[in-house]
Amino acid sequence: xxxxxxxxxxxxxxxxxxxxxxxxxxxxxxxxxxxxxxxxxxxxxxxxxxxxxxxxxxxxxxxxxxxxxxxxxxxxxxxxxxxxxxxxxxxxxxxxxxxxxxxxxxxxxxxxxxxxxxxxxxxxxxxxxxxxxxxxxxxxxxxxxxxxxxxxxxxxxxxxxxxxxxxxxxxxxxxxxxxxxxxxxxxxxxxxxxxxxxxxxxxxxxxxxxxxxxxxxxxxxxxxxxxxxxxxxxxxxxxxxxxxxxxxxxxxxxxxxxxxxxxxxxxxxxxxxxxxxxxxxxxxxxxxxxxxxxxxxxxxxxxxxxxxxxxxxxxxxxxxxxxxxxxxxxxxxxxxxxxxxxxxxxxxxxxxxxxxxxxxxxxxxxxxxxxxxxxxxxxxxxxxxxxxxxxxxxxxxxxxxxxxxxxxxxxxxxxxxxxxxxxxxxxxxxxxxxxxxxxxxxxxxxxxxxxxxxxxxxxxxxxxxxxxxxxxxxxxxxxxxxxxxxxxxxxxxxxxxxxxxxxxxxxxxxxxxxxxxxxxxxxxxxxxxxxxxxxxxxxxxxxxxxxxxxxxxxxxxxxxxxxxxxxxxxxxxxxxxxxxxxxxxxxxxxxxxxxxxxxxxxxxxxxxxxxxxxxxxxxxxxxxxxxxxxxxxxxxxxxxxxxxxxxxxxxxxxxxxxxxxxxxxxxxxxxxxxxxxxxxxxxxxxxxxxxxxxxxxxxxxxxxxxxxxxxxxxxxxxxxxxxxxxxxxxxxxxxxxxxxxxxxxxxxxxxxxxxxxxxxxxxxxxxxxxxxxxxxxxxxxxxxxxxxxxxxxxxxxxxxxxxxxxxxxxxxxxxxxxxxxxxxxxxxxxxxxxxxxxxxxxxxxxxxxxxxxxxxxxxxxxxxxxxxxxxxxxxxxxxxxxxxxxxxxxxxxxxxxxxxxxxxxxxx
Numbered sequence: 001x002x003x004x005x006x007x008x009x010x011x012x013x014x015x016x017x018x019x020x021x022x023x024x025x026x027x028x029x030x031x032x033x034x035x036x037x038x039x040x041x042x043x044x045x046x047x048x049x050x051x052x053x054x055x056x057x058x059x060x061x062x063x064x065x066x067x068x069x070x071x072x073x074x075x076x077x078x079x080x081x082x083x084x085x086x087x088x089x090x091x092x093x094x095x096x097x098x099x100x101x102x103x104x105x106x107x108x109x110x111x112x113x114x115x116x117x118x119x120x121x122x123x124x125x126x127x128x129x130x131x132x133x134x135x136x137x138x139x140x141x142x143x144x145x146x147x148x149x150x151x152x153x154x155x156x157x158x159x160x161x162x163x164x165x166x167x168x169x170x171x172x173x174x175x176x177x178x179x180x181x182x183x184x185x186x187x188x189x190x191x192x193x194x195x196x197x198x199x200x201x202x203x204x205x206x207x208x209x210x211x212x213x214x215x216x217x218x219x220x221x222x223x224x225x226x227x228x229x230x231x232x233x234x235x236x237x238x239x240x241x242x243x244x245x246x247x248x249x250x251x252x253x254x255x256x257x258x259x260x261x262x263x264x265x266x267x268x269x270x271x272x273x274x275x276x277x278x279x280x281x282x283x284x285x286x287x288x289x290x291x292x293x294x295x296x297x298x299x300x301x302x303x304x305x306x307x308x309x310x311x312x313x314x315x316x317x318x319x320x321x322x323x324x325x326x327x328x329x330x331x332x333x334x335x336x337x338x339x340x341x342x343x344x345x346x347x348x349x350x351x352x353x354x355x356x357x358x359x360x361x362x363x364x365x366x367x368x369x370x371x372x373x374x375x376x377x378x379x380x381x382x383x384x385x386x387x388x389x390x391x392x393x394x395x396x397x398x399x400x401x402x403x404x405x406x407x408x409x410x411x412x413x414x415x416x417x418x419x420x421x422x423x424x425x426x427x428x429x430x431x432x433x434x435x436x437x438x439x440x441x442x443x444x445x446x447x448x449x450x451x452x453x454x455x456x457x458x459x460x461x462x463x464x465x466x467x468x469x470x471x472x473x474x475x476x477x478x479x480x481x482x483x484x485x486x487x488x489x490x491x492x493x494x495x496x497x498x499x500x501x502x503x504x505x506x507x508x509x510x511x512x513x514x515x516x517x518x519x520x521x522x523x524x525x526x527x528x529x530x531x532x533x534x535x536x537x538x539x540x541x542x543x544x545x546x547x548x549x550x551x552x553x554x555x556x557x558x559x560x561x562x563x564x565x566x567x568x569x570x571x572x573x574x575x576x577x578x579x580x581x582x583x584x585x586x587x588x589x590x591x592x593x594x595x596x597x598x599x600x601x602x603x604x605x606x607x608x609x610x611x612x613x614x615x616x617x618x619x620x621x622x623x624x625x626x627x628x629x630x631x632x633x634x635x636x637x638x639x640x641x642x643x644x645x646x647x648x649x650x651x652x653x654x655x656x657x658x659x660x661x662x663x664x665x666x667x668x669x670x671x672x673x674x675x676x677x678x679x680x681x682x683x684x685x686x687x688x689x690x691x692x693x694x695x696x697x698x699x700x701x702x703x704x705x706x707x708x709x710x711x712x713x714x715x716x717x718x719x720x721x722x723x724x725x726x727x728x729x730x731x732x733x734x735x736x737x738x739x740x741x742x743x744x745x746x747x748x749x750x751x752x753x754x755x756x757x758x759x760x761x762x763x764x765x766x767x768x769x770x771x772x773x774x775x776x777x778x779x780x781x782x783x784x785x786x787x788x789x790x791x792x793x794x795x796x797x798x799x800x801x802x803x804x805x806x807x808x809x810x811x812x813x814x815x816x817x818x819x820x821x822x823x824x825x826x827x828x829x830x831x832x833x834x835x836x837x838x839x840x841x842x843x844x845x846x847x848x849x850x851x852x853x854x855x856x857x858x859x860x861x862x863x864x865x866x867x868x869x870x871x872x873x874x875x876x877x878x879x880x881x882x883x884x885x886x887x888x889x890x891x892x893x894x895x896x897x898x899x900x901x902x903x904x905x906x907x908x
Contacts, residue, residue, distance in 0.1 A: 002125045002157065003189050009090055010197050013037040018089035020114045022049045022079065025131060025165040026095035027060045028176050031068060032201045034077040041089070042079040053079035087121040091197060093129045094118075095165065108134055108142065115146050122150050127159045127193050130211075133218055138162070139211035144186060155187035161194045162211035164218030180204040184214030245907065251898070273730035275338060275350035279647050279744045280733065281312035283323045286388050287587035288312070290647050293731035297329050311733065312651075313740045314382050314748035316358060316365045317850075320713040321382040321742070327734045338727040339370040343379070343717040345707040346662030347745040352730055354786055356750035356831055358740075360716045367750060367831035371722070378709065378716035380748045385655045388591035397592065399493040401565065402473055404573050406463065412564060416459040417479040419488065426452050428469060435464040477543065478565055485517075487563045488543050495592065497599035502538045503586065504603020505531065506570060507645060512578040518567025522559040524607075526550065530685040531606050532557050583642040585652065597656060602683040604649065610637045611688040613695050634695035635672035636680060643667060647744060654746045659708045659715050662745075673705030714748075738850055785821050788870075788908070789828040792891055795906060796868055798832035804856060804866045805829075805838040806883070807873025808846060822872045826851065829870075837866070841877045860886045871896060 009015035015038060019030040022044040034040040044050055052058075056069035071077035086092060096110040111132055118128060128147065130139055139162040144154060154160050163183040167176060181202045185191030195205045208214050239246040274293055282289040282296065291299060300309060310323040337353040351357070353371040360366075360378045368377070405412050425432060429452060451457050456479060457465070465471070476491035493499065505522055513519045524532050532548070536559060539546045544566055549558045561567075570576045574586040589600055611634065618631040640646050646667040653660050653669075658676055660669040671680060674696070681692040709716045735741055739751035792798065810820035822838075829836045830851070837856040838846060846853040856862055858879070863869070863886040874894040884890065884897065884904065893908040 015090040021095035083117040136215040159190035161185040184211040283310040288590035417456040500599040501603040508607025639668040798834040
């Protein structure tokens, strides 16, 4: 009955149709259905697209502007961002994008989002069509269960099919209505309804057995093209080495009337990434998290994908550190070259050979491939951290223990009592009686008056009291234990300079253990009396009891605090770690002011910092001549067993404009140079401070540290060596402008460029099948932009060369930059310091990354002044004879000049 009613609506064209997604697939489809006589509503979250349709602006090349205008004026085609229109639709077609995320895994969030909107408005008698490219199983494993969770059944109440889009933008030979349509329905009735509808706009509909079969059809088509282009791209590189013409060979091979189909070499997309052991720094509200590359993927996956996750970046134009949103993160297996970069001050970084690296030379920024870095190239370090403003709901300057206990450790509630300061619980006797009566069936317990007379209240009753009245937590103390075990702490901990210094002491000399109660210990050499007394004073000023144990064997003084609350604060709230291997600067401390950060640093260095000084005569021999010099040198050195603390400390030091150097011993650093030691001397007290004062007093020349060059808000260090090894897994991060991020040791690097392999590779892995062939083809294609630039660079040195790129759209005669390899090639040319111009009759302005270019007019004057023309997209409207006549040289990647022999022409 329901099927026949929908059939009747489709036959007489009274069926209402909604198309979700008005891109290069959705808008042409909506126009064709509307032209066939159906009432169509396009739905898109992009307000600009909706506005353009309403104003009859054809922003898709395959849509005729006159036809669009006629349909909009006649109100047979409408556009909206309101998904409530779905409830009126008889047919709903999903045409949303499906990008890739980590490890080639398809991101079907857009599909899920569209289906969620449909699910809320699903009714009997609707046909749902998915056209978005996806992996086999999406329709029946993901969409069908979502829709049937409403209680409606597919084939009885509604109908569901998958039909892959096959639009070839700009192909006049095969417009939409001439391209056969493949469909696989969840039920036969679903396929029949689809066929009935689409046969009114498509010449041929091919029905397959299931949605999975239809999904695989699309991937087979794409994989066939990918593999064959990958093959011919590799042959192209091989022929160049063998001095053969790949175009001649393909043309000769295509003369065979069977068993061969020609594919042609051309540009593609590529990926440049970091080793999995490198670190990045993520902003999370008022916190700065240090993460290894694999951790950031897990972090993003755990959170809401709509969250705007920001990463510490570096803006080379403003020459300062910034936070920028992450657009994409991905991972992939990698067996190619990894470049191990070492700097003269002891930093290390591992990246793929073609990863773009910043180099600062004579006041200007340059980009080089990692493999092209040379000794003494200067790479940038970020210094002062950017502001953490924008999250006022989170305070980094205080910790509310009452709130933290309620959220994290409800098991502590029974052990804690609340003691007021400056007032009495008797002031709230009326409210306290109310909460007691609630828990004792309207009666007051016998110990009610004890609580009021002792002026303490069990924490569980305090939480109930807060529901009735507001109480300032600053005026409360939390009490645990009785008798000798009695301990109390402020309910709200103010993170001042003293507390930051205490945390610093803990990070370098502390540990956490737990048996009957939590214990915090600080262990110092017995000679460091100033630091021992400083810790005792800070604890005492906060009402925290401690005891001191002297070890004659180890010559140490151990300060012990037995307190569940203090242990909870350091270990669980601030997450400082429990021993030397797990120590961690509280992430919120990075948003504190400079004075508090210096206090934290003082505690850390007073614990594990060492001050070394040599003053006297230094005798040495050089070229068989003996020299004797007066030497006055000093340095601060630090070592930790915690890698996380080490990377955090590097960022903290550089945030304070202190640039450390690094020793051969893992996780050890040094600070030296007159200016830096002068700045750091007040971090210490006692003997260590006296040593630095002595160095400063007798150092009249005030030499600077020559291992780095400091500028306003950033510094540079020189490359010492570049070594090549082999990779395993590599990770990519793509950020918003300026497309940079900060990695290990505070080194600023350029954006990674992610890979774009196929869904099928990912889906096959889920079934235990690793398709090496597909992956190899994708990798071959991804190498083409770099290969083209490398070829061109061998023909003519790119530094300062004027290069005119002919055609930037991704396909001939198509006004679409989607996935265009020309964008990466332009980027690579500019990174090689070429002067890049472009000409494209369809793209008057080119804006991507930090580039903003205007098309160059193809005049005789403009062509003559170029060093090379790089032909990337062979538009029909180009006057190729005119270009050849007036261009000095042409690198033809599309074989346009195949019949012309000229010394001006170089072919791919």
